[in-house]
Amino acid sequence: MSVKRLDAKLDQKKIAKQHTATYTTAPVPFLSDLPLTGFRAETESDLGFFVAMYEGMTAMKVPVILFVHSGVKMQPGLELVTTVREGDAHYDEMWRACDMAFCLSEEAVDNALDAMVVPLAPKKMPRLQNYDPNREKGNAFTFEKMNPWLMFAAMVRACETYRFPFDWKCIVRSRN
Numbered sequence: 001m002s003v004k005r006l007d008a009k010l011d012q013k014k015i016a017k018q019h020t021a022t023y024t025t026a027p028v029p030f031l032s033d034l035p036l037t038g039f040r041a042e043t044e045s046d047l048g049f050f051v052a053m054y055e056g057m058t059a060m061k062v063p064v065i066l067f068v069h070s071g072v073k074m075q076p077g078l079e080l081v082t083t084v085r086e087g088d089a090h091y092d093e094m095w096r097a098c099d100m101a102f103c104l105s106e107e108a109v110d111n112a113l114d115a116m117v118v119p120l121a122p123k124k125m126p127r128l129q130n131y132d133p134n135r136e137k138g139n140a141f142t143f144e145k146m147n148p149w150l151m152f153a154a155m156v157r158a159c160e161t162y163r164f165p166f167d168w169k170c171i172v173r174s175r176n
Contacts, residue, residue, distance in 0.1 A: 013097060013116065034060070035162040037155065038094075038101030038117065040067045040108045047072055050102075052148035053155070054081070062159065065094055067101075099168075100141070100158050102151065113139070113175045118168075120154045122146060131161065131171055139174040 037057070041047040050066060057064055066083045068074065074083070084091050095101075095111065100118040103109045109128060112119045121128055123142040131138030141158040143150035162168050 013099070033163070034062050034159055035099035035118075036063050036065065036097055037120075038065050038067055038098035040069075040101060040103060040105070041072050042069045042105055042108070044072055046104050047075060049104075049146065049148055049151060051075055053152045056152050057155070060156075060159065062155070065098065067091070067095065099162065100155075102155075104146070109140075116172050116175070118158060118171050120151065120158060129174070131157075133161065133167065136167065136170050137174065139171060 039046075039050050041050055047068070064081060066081050068083055068085050070086050082094075084094050095117065096115045098112075098115070098117045100120055101108070101112050103112050103119040103121045103125070106125060109119050109121055109125050111117075113127065119125070119128060119140040121140055121142055123130065123144055125140075125142070128140040128142055129138045130140060130142040141154040141161075143154045161171070
């Protein structure tokens with residue numbers, strides 16, 4: 001993808017973020033220096049991982065959108081999280097607004113790469129290469145196994161890398 005086309009896509013993402021800020025009732029700083037982070041909860045187990053990381057995400061002040069599939073029952077204590085259900089009017093635009101997202105299924109990874117969202121995903125996912133800052137190669141931040149601490153560590157690495165626009169563009173461009 002050319003640099004001009006990539007810049008145009010990233011500008012579209014900024015516009016989607018501005019729109020997304022108007023769709024939410026939760027106090028989320030969508031235009032902060034931290035990446036807008038999505039979390040796709042396709043099962044109640046997925047939601048459990050989110051709950052386990054929620055306090056750390058809050059402490060880091062990471063803006064989060066929780067994308068919940070229709071069959072998943074919400075847990076108490078997540079009232080301040082911006083939550084979007086499958087089929088909601090702004091679901092797709094809010095997904096495209098994300099800079100990165102936890103993707104725990106192959107479908108979620110495909111959706112993320114198509115929307116120029118950097119996946120945070122298990123290492124075993126096809127099409128993903130863990131970002132190596134020394135070689136400036138990779139299209140995701142992966143973790144060894146489904147564990148909230150390892151997942152959180154991948155998010156912290158991604159947040160740190162997001163602060164370097166050139167590196168972040170390299171990751172987004174490497175969609176494979």
